Amino acid sequence: MSANRIYIYKRYERFWHWSQAVLIIVMMITGFEIHGSYTLIGFKDAVDVHTISAWTLMVVWAFTTFWQFTTGEWRQYIPSTRNVSAMIRYYTVGIFKDTPHPFRKTTVQKHNPLQRLAYLALLAFISPLIWGSGLLYLFYGNWAQLGVDKVLSLEMVALVHTAGAFMITAFFFIHVYLTTTGHTIFAHIKAMITGWEEIEEHLPPTSKVAQRSAGKT
């Protein structure tokens, strides 16, 4: 068994993933309380926790950006339209027929083409929406100084932030569900905890996709 394991998620990457997971979950819960969807810990505490989480996430991201570029891991997010249809076919048909996963994870290609697209969408669209509006929200007190108050209203910023929050929450649920689509239900989660991904025994190493991806690298 141990021979069929690859060390796919490095220690910092795992730390980044889980700290970000906790922070985002906390911000979703407190964020929707601030939005007025429900009352849990009270508006003030929700705002305080949300703010502290935001700052913490920014610090985590400062380190992560540094990490991505020094390790070259940022390349993992370069999108590719190749094999996207194979992935879609797998999730819509193959998965129900026990067809083997069309993508084989390697340390240099840990995201399948669909994942790459999804993360890019998150990174290029949802994140700027939330981060941008969130930072504006955080620095509302300085708007007049910066002249922002002539261009933006709190309502605009708040509504963009809310829209982003809905999107990332929807993303979150799909993301969590997809972690169960490994060869066992908890295989992906286990990998994200230990760093080691178990390679399915019966997956033929010469499967088309695996060959193609291997060939690309």
Added chain:
Amino acid sequence: MSTQKFGWRHRLGGVLIMAASALSIAATDPAASGTPVAAAGGKAASTADHSKFKELQGPFKSGPEVTKACLACHNEAGHQVMKSVHWTWEAISPTTGKKLGKLHAANNFCGSILSNEPRCTSCHAGYGWTDKNYDFTNQSNVDCLACHDTTSTYKKVATDAGHPLYAPREMPKGSGKVVQPPDLTRIAQAVGKPGRHNCGACHFNGGGGDAVKHGDLDTSLIKPSRELDVHMSPDGENMSCADCHTFNAHQPTGSRYAAIARDTKGVDMKHVDHNRATCESCHDLKPHKNERLNNHASRVACQTCHIPEFARGGIATKILWDWSTAGRRGLDGKPLFIKDDHGHLSYSAEKGDFKYGENVRPTYKWYNGVVHQIALTDKIDDSRILELNRVEGSASDPDARIWPFKVMVGKQPYDPVNKTLVVNHVYGKDDTAFWENFDYAKSIKAGMDYAELPYSGKFDFIETRMNWFITHMVAPKEKALRCNECHTRSEDGRLAEITDIYLPGRDRSGWIDLLGGIAIVGAIGAGSIHGIARILSRRKGH
């Protein structure tokens, strides 16, 4: 042995108590000791002992006699007071230029001073304003003692046009209770800076009685708990009124007609206009450690969060006054007076129906310091409720902030033909006074004739509102409003009526919430269906 011990201890204790009480007398009454000491209410010690001045040896038989003695040394004081609103009862609005003040502004409490002078002017900083021909240039009629008495024994009689009692009098008539006149000589020798008693004698009793008018000013502020007023409480800062309402040459600061709704200058020292009647003039523009709370100050007045309710001192304030029902008589033919369960007058034949409130949540409105006060001579719109002093401001007005108000509900007589409010002659020993004969036709006619204002001879009653911004009774910070009292979707939210500003926690876009909700439900649904399909297909496969 033990009893003996107790004995000397007891005696020693007694001596100590006597010594302490002697000291405390000296502390509260500079005249008693001859040594000026710091007075209560955080007042600085005086540099003069007035009891030693030969001009003040008296004996004084009247208020004006005392004034003449005061003015012999304080030769500018009389002229200063005569320029102040305390004397003129007239104020020019710095924003609208309109002539306001008690003389001109309409209210929905007692009504007009005109034709009722001897009663109303018991709160005038002068003597003898008995009718409209009063000489406002006679400085010996300035009342120094109303503001400068430190003994709390100087009282202006309610019906004597600003004079105190000069001879023993039975008050109220027929009660058998004889009230003694104050000792003017002793009072004159003990003058000092104004304390809460001085200002409170009128300002706590505005509207004709304790707590009636303002809602945030009543006699509970003479010795308030910290909870009631963090600034004035002996357990708090122990400040007196004039510590904030600073005077310069007898001109008070802090006027309802010239409010600073948004102080942009901050601490008083910086701009030396000697006006501390804003929170910012002591607390500056960013008083909170929490930057987010400071950010609120651009849109929310300090008072809005820091005065959660008014009339918190255990004394109810009037929140409704309906003049239209006044004049009823009981079965015995005598004017009717009804008290409610709390002992408050709920109906008075003289004044009509009342409603009272304690611990009242204020009404919140945008306010930029401009107030559109209806004057007695203004044409009014009687097709709807008349707002006697509409406050100006909106979310788009950079000078406006959200302020707390006591909104007084009133119903009062007006002239439906000329469309003006009217002067109602209520007080006086004559046939036309309402409180003597309970006949509006006569009393309004007499009032309007006296005021020399046009009157059609017809009267009706109009429902009115009056805005009194709330600025006193500041609670300790731990009693300030919680965030969720405004930031809530609840219809009971404090700012539910302020709808022209986006309020996080209350406001949202229905579309974004709908589409976002669909996205979340869709994500969970898609995952669930996909998962169930996987489970089912696996079972089939095996």
